[in-house]
Amino acid sequence: MGDKYWNRELETLPHDELEAYQLVQLREHLQFAYSRSGYYKEAFDLHGVKPVDLNRLEDIRKFPFVNKQIERERQLKKPLLGDMAAVDEEDVVFVSASSGSTGIPTVSPFTKTDFDEYQDVQSRLFWAAGMRPKDRYVHALNFTLFVGGPDVIGAQNLGALCIWAGTVPSERLLFILKEFQPTIIWTTPSYAWYLGETARKQGIDPAKDLAIRTIIVAGEPGGSIEATREAIERLWDAKIVDFYGISDIFGACAGMCEERNGLHIAEDHILVEVINPATLEPVADGERGELVLTTLRKSARPMIRFRTGDIGTFDRQPCSCGRTHGRIHIAGRLDDMFIVSGVNVFPSDIEFVVRNMPELTGEYQVTLSNENYATKYKVSVERAEGNEESSEAIAVKVSERLKTRLGVRPSEVSVLEANVLPRATHKAKRIVDLREQNTPKEASVDHARA
Numbered sequence: 001m002g003d004k005y006w007n008r009e010l011e012t013l014p015h016d017e018l019e020a021y022q023l024v025q026l027r028e029h030l031q032f033a034y035s036r037s038g039y040y041k042e043a044f045d046l047h048g049v050k051p052v053d054l055n056r057l058e059d060i061r062k063f064p065f066v067n068k069q070i071e072r073e074r075q076l077k078k079p080l081l082g083d084m085a086a087v088d089e090e091d092v093v094f095v096s097a098s099s100g101s102t103g104i105p106t107v108s109p110f111t112k113t114d115f116d117e118y119q120d121v122q123s124r125l126f127w128a129a130g131m132r133p134k135d136r137y138v139h140a141l142n143f144t145l146f147v148g149g150p151d152v153i154g155a156q157n158l159g160a161l162c163i164w165a166g167t168v169p170s171e172r173l174l175f176i177l178k179e180f181q182p183t184i185i186w187t188t189p190s191y192a193w194y195l196g197e198t199a200r201k202q203g204i205d206p207a208k209d210l211a212i213r214t215i216i217v218a219g220e221p222g223g224s225i226e227a228t229r230e231a232i233e234r235l236w237d238a239k240i241v242d243f244y245g246i247s248d249i250f251g252a253c254a255g256m257c258e259e260r261n262g263l264h265i266a267e268d269h270i271l272v273e274v275i276n277p278a279t280l281e282p283v284a285d286g287e288r289g290e291l292v293l294t295t296l297r298k299s300a301r302p303m304i305r306f307r308t309g310d311i312g313t314f315d316r317q318p319c320s321c322g323r324t325h326g327r328i329h330i331a332g333r334l335d336d337m338f339i340v341s342g343v344n345v346f347p348s349d350i351e352f353v354v355r356n357m358p359e360l361t362g363e364y365q366v367t368l369s370n371e372n373y374a375t376k377y378k379v380s381v382e383r384a385e386g387n388e389e390s391s392e393a394i395a396v397k398v399s400e401r402l403k404t405r406l407g408v409r410p411s412e413v414s415v416l417e418a419n420v421l422p423r424a425t426h427k428a429k430r431i432v433d434l435r436e437q438n439t440p441k442e443a444s445v446d447h448a449r450a
Helices: 015-036 038-047 057-062 068-077 112-128 149-158 170-180 189-201 226-236 347-355 391-406 441-449
Strands: 092-097 107-111 136-139 161-163 184-187 214-217 239-246 250-255 263-265 270-275 289-295 306-315 327-333 338-340 343-345 360-371 374-383 412-416 431-433
Touching (some): 015 038, 015 289, 092 112, 107 112, 112 149, 136 170, 170 189, 189 214, 189 226, 226 347, 226 360, 239 263, 270 306, 347 374, 347 391
Parallel strands (some): 136 161
Antiparallel strands (some): 289 306, 306 327, 360 374
């Protein structure tokens, strides 16, 4: 139990051996998908490829991509699991579902082996985050169809005392934190901040009155933005550890180690590619692009070259923690990105600036609009309590720093008083998009024809 690794042999496997393992797994996985899934048989044949065409890992590029739209369409073609599934329904023991923001929730099925292996990965990530059997862990994630709900089992398998809190009201969660004095909690970065602020308003000092020493966060890029991480850590006097998961594959599949320089992804279960979303060609290690993930072992529904819509980088360089599995750095969602004067802008880049300014509370909101057929962005921020600097001076500072960080200046910076912007109780909504409302009708028609 004194080992810093959950599975030393696997986590420190030399990368050439890890890639050899991936190749064996991928060959078997492609054959399984081709022979058992109606969708993959059809897609591979249409694309003119077969599993035997994979002789090296790079050959995965010969195979077609999968995306959320295909996933939804194939699910509707053969409800409940869809014809992407490669097992019969009686072999499925658990399903999660996406939030269904488009109106059609997508189901993610697991066999018993899938589920057990998925929870072992959770234990691995919890262990790397510093969780040990002596810890009390409160799981403050949604249990209703959310893929992250069962991740608490990974903590139980590790031996920690687990409190299945779920998404209870903040007052109830603070009661649990006071009465049970847990040492670790998992939530989103924005909610960790909101909960700390709420505690203070109730006369509770999160740093002194509670026992939380580690806050695991996921669902937003904030946990990997140093300024955001440090702000939450000061509020709680606790360490922030970022996790990454995706409902289409399984819960958390990547997490920070003690070095907190990127998130180690479970490469024994997932093959990672990063592509240019415009050209669909691979980008170099360390260059930003869209993450494309391929399952290596999940049998209920294999995911071959799934375009995640997440923009980030992949780093295969050795980590000083000794783990050999590559690290991802997530910048944000492709659908959150907006383009200003030819520059790709992510809310996480704006957050980096705002969280690094002591003159501000750290809360912000971005409003997008069309002016003369071009996208403009306005940033609303809050002055820190006690800061008597003029709004004009603060706005100039924010504008200059955004220009330096992003390469493009906001059309306006609005400086509000503290606690004016809405606080998130789950995932923060940072973007207000007014572009369709103020786009001339003829411009919309021209765009549709283009």
